[in-house]
Amino acid sequence: MADWTDVAATDDVPEDDVIGVQAAGKDLALYSVEGAFYATDNICTHGHARLCDGFLEGGEIECPLHQGRFDVRNGKAMCAPLTEDIKTYPLKVEGGRIWLQLS
Numbered sequence: 001m002a003d004w005t006d007v008a009a010t011d012d013v014p015e016d017d018v019i020g021v022q023a024a025g026k027d028l029a030l031y032s033v034e035g036a037f038y039a040t041d042n043i044c045t046h047g048h049a050r051l052c053d054g055f056l057e058g059g060e061i062e063c064p065l066h067q068g069r070f071d072v073r074n075g076k077a078m079c080a081p082l083t084e085d086i087k088t089y090p091l092k093v094e095g096g097r098i099w100l101q102l103s
Helices: none
Strands: 005-009 018-023 026-033 036-041 055-057 060-062 069-071 091-094 097-100
Touching: 005 018, 005 026, 036 091, 036 097
Parallel strands: none
Antiparallel strands: 005 097, 018 026, 026 036, 055 060, 060 069, 091 097
């Protein structure tokens, strides 16, 4: 059975934006894209910058350090200088809350 962790209210994540949250000792980024929510690690795999400080456009987050982009829906590294995908997390929304499977 999967363990789910309550990490934020849906209202905490502005439409088409990103926020950073801490849960279970992890630094995470939560995204709202066209009415859907996504979650990834918050630290860029290349420059070690916080993605929640980056620019979200469509389904892609741009790292604030070297402008590499990840697809937040699947974690795919989209362009140089990124070479390593970012970890994504299973997510569900219940009762206006965002729950992540972190294990």
